[in-house]
Amino acid sequence: MTAKVKEFLRVQLSAFIGGLSDFGIYTFCYTVLKFTAPFSNVISGSLGAIVNFTINRYWSFNSKTQSIGSQLWKFIIVVIGSISLKTLGIHFLVDFLHWHFLLSKGIVEIIVSLGFNFTLQKYWVFKK
Structure with missing residues (x-):
């Protein structure tokens, strides 16, 4: 297995771990706190991002040579874009198409995570 494939798999595992915390918080906010699906996503995405950044910096991309501030x-810019895209997608699927809130989140997560997050994190945030 090549180094690029291993890195990609580590990033996907990191996203999965961050996603588990994100989904748990999202479900709690939506079902227990009765927040809207889009607002629940903003909260859960923000907290899941903290988990994801830490794992990506120290393990997935092993990118500790750059300062943490840079x-x-x-x-943060990527997360704001990601949360915005996900929130708009969830809003459309839940509030307009009346899809199930978890199905909507799952579909939108996959599309944005692979097409937006991975690309920007690899080639901009954690670029070596």
Whole structure:
């Protein structure tokens, strides 16, 4: 297995771990606290991002040579874009198409995570 494939798999595992915390918080906010699906996503995405940044910096990309500050501000921009895209997608699927809130979150997560997050994190935030 090549180094690039291993890195990609580590990033996906990191996203999965961050995603588990994200989904748990999202479900709690939506079902227990009765927040809207889009607002629940903003809260859960923000907290899941903290988990994801830490794992990516120290394990997935092993990118500790750059200062944490230079990576963090880039990561925050990516997270804001990611949460915005996900929130709009969830809002559309839940509030307009009336899809199940978890199915909507799952579909939107996969699309944004692979197409937006991975690309920007690899080639901009944690670029070596």
